[in-house]
Amino acid sequence: MTVLSRYRAWVGFAIAAVALFGVAPAMLSDFRLNLLAKFLCFAIVAVGIGLAWGRGGMLTLGQGVFFGLGAYIMAMHLKIADAELRGDAVPDFMQIAGIRALPGYWSPFTSPLVTILAILLVPALVAFLLGLGVFKRRVKGAYFAILSQALAAAFAILLIGQQSIGGSNGLNRFRTFFGFNLADPANKKMLFFIAGAVLLLVVAATRQLMNSRYGELLVAVRDQEERVRFLGYDPANIKVVAYTVAAFFAGIAGALFVPIVGIISPADVGIVPSIAFLIGVAIGGRTTLLGPVLGAIGVAWAQTTLSESFPSAWTYAQGLLFIVVIGFFPAGIAGLAKLRGRRKRANPADTAPESVRELEVVR
Numbered sequence: 001m002t003v004l005s006r007y008r009a010w011v012g013f014a015i016a017a018v019a020l021f022g023v024a025p026a027m028l029s030d031f032r033l034n035l036l037a038k039f040l041c042f043a044i045v046a047v048g049i050g051l052a053w054g055r056g057g058m059l060t061l062g063q064g065v066f067f068g069l070g071a072y073i074m075a076m077h078l079k080i081a082d083a084e085l086r087g088d089a090v091p092d093f094m095q096i097a098g099i100r101a102l103p104g105y106w107s108p109f110t111s112p113l114v115t116i117l118a119i120l121l122v123p124a125l126v127a128f129l130l131g132l133g134v135f136k137r138r139v140k141g142a143y144f145a146i147l148s149q150a151l152a153a154a155f156a157i158l159l160i161g162q163q164s165i166g167g168s169n170g171l172n173r174f175r176t177f178f179g180f181n182l183a184d185p186a187n188k189k190m191l192f193f194i195a196g197a198v199l200l201l202v203v204a205a206t207r208q209l210m211n212s213r214y215g216e217l218l219v220a221v222r223d224q225e226e227r228v229r230f231l232g233y234d235p236a237n238i239k240v241v242a243y244t245v246a247a248f249f250a251g252i253a254g255a256l257f258v259p260i261v262g263i264i265s266p267a268d269v270g271i272v273p274s275i276a277f278l279i280g281v282a283i284g285g286r287t288t289l290l291g292p293v294l295g296a297i298g299v300a301w302a303q304t305t306l307s308e309s310f311p312s313a314w315t316y317a318q319g320l321l322f323i324v325v326i327g328f329f330p331a332g333i334a335g336l337a338k339l340r341g342r343r344k345r346a347n348p349a350d351t352a353p354e355s356v357r358e359l360e361v362v363r
Contacts, residue, residue, distance in 0.1 A: 009207065012199060012290075020196035030161065030185050037192040039300040040199050043349045044253035044279045046296035047202050049247030053278070054286030055210060056139075056242040057222030062148030063250045063277050065155045066123035068269030070251030072159075074258045075171040076106055077115040082175045084110075092173070093166055103164050112178055118227050123251030131240035138236070140225070146338045149271055156270030170265025177259040191260050198256065199293070202249055207289055209245070218242055276303075285332030295332060 024036060045063055052058045079091035080102070088095065090102050108114045130151075134144060160168045180187040209215050220228045221235045228235055258264050267273075277296070282293020303318065325332060 006045060007047070013204065016200060016203075017196075021115030021193060021202070024196075025189060025192070029190060032191050034188050034260060035304065036297075037188075037195045038257065039297045040192075040195040041253040041257040042277065042280065042300050043293045044195075044199050044202050044256075045208050045250045045277050045298040046249040046284070046292035047199075048279045049277055050247040050286050050289070050292035051206055051209065051218075052242045053281065054288070055215065055218045055222065055291070056239055056250035057140075058243060059145040059278075060148055060154040060243070060246060060272075061145050061274050061278060062150075062155075063246065064152045064269040064274035066247035066250035067254035067257070067273070067277075068155060068159070068264070068266075069123045071118045071258050071264040071269065072165060072171070072321070073109060073115060073118045075174070075264045077109040077112065077170055078174040078177065078258065080106065080110050081178075085176065086211065091171075093171070094164070097163050098325075099164060106164075119251055119255040120248070123254075124248040127247030128240060128244045131243040132236075135236035135239045149274065150156070150271070152234075152271050152274045156266040159266040159269070161284075166265070168266060170268070171258075171262060172263035172265075174259060174262055182259060182262070186262075191256070192309065195256050195260065198252060199222060202252075203289065203293065206245075210289065214238070214241065276318075279318060281332075282322060283325050283332055288332070291332050 030034060049060055049063060052060050052148055079093075083089070086092075091097055094100075109118065134147065139147065148307060149348045159165065159170075165171065174182055176182060177187065177191070180190065182188070201317075209218075217228070217233060218239050221233075221238050227240075237331045254264075254269075257268075274301070280296035280299040281292040282295070283299060284293065285291025299318070306317070
């Protein structure tokens with residue numbers, strides 16, 4: 001990495017920080033700022049998808065599962081805190097459902113520390129175990145995509161059938177966030193700053209991974225998995241790491257989504273949200289660092305803005321845009337600038353991707 005590239009990276013992060021922490025709060029109303037905070041949560045998920053799909057070639061259609069795990073863990077803690085604030089033994093929706101004692105699996109989330117640790121560890125652990133089970137058996141391509149989508153559908157159905165976590169209505173009407181009153185606009189702005197800071201950290205960590213030796217291995221596995229295996233690496237282990245990191249990011253995003261939006265339900269974690277995450281990444285540019293971020297924010301903004309005027313047409317427009325990008329601009333909007341500079345390889349007979357050939361030289 002050259003000094004110039006490092007300089008450009010620092011300038012980029014500085015511009016993003018100024019835009020998030022200076023320009024946006026000054027120019028946007030409280031409502032729009034809270035809406036942007038919601039979009040930043042989607043962008044955090046998108047960064048992980050860009051790493052796993054764009055760099056690793058894993059079509060992750062089930063990120064709603066990990067987003068939902070982080071979200072529901074946070075929501076359970078907030079509902080318990082609200083109940084304690086009112087002096088009740090159980091949250092309000094449990095009283096309506098006739099549940100008089102707090103279920104056992106809710107009890108650990110009475111602790112803020114356990115809640116934070118669970119948000120960080122549970123989605124990543126689930127993804128790690130799933131990744132080992134799937135990638136060690138060399139499941140990939142369309143089979144992996146279908147499996148991950150089925151997992152999202154099963155997770156949403158499971159949540160709907162559990163009245164002790166809100167059923168189809170989900171969990172909502174949160175009053176506090178670790179002691180801060182969510183009705184206070186200042187605290188809402190604080191959540192925006194937290195989401196912005198987390199997004200910058202996630203992008204920085206992902207950039208470090210992409211520029212590391214592991215990042216080269218991940219791209220090589222995407223392009224020529226069998227050839228990488230021949231070089232002595234286990235592609236399954238490389239995929240598991242990317243899949244786990246993506247789930248880790250999604251869990252954090254889900255946890256932030258809950259106090260920002262004020263509700264989490266099975267409709268937010270099933271197949272449709274998982275596909276929506278993917279559409280933003282594809283449109284922005286899945287192989288780039290900032291493409292998923294810009295795509296996720298842009299698609300979410302368009303959905304919120306255009307669906308108000310064209311509620312029935314937006315879904316079709318979104319699907320059409322996804323098809324056009326995948327069919328004609330697979331690198332996404334961020335990759336259009338690279339089309340002019342693309343050149344054919346000097347030796348067409350060497351069909352191995354550059355990343356694999358570099359690894360062979362090192363070996």
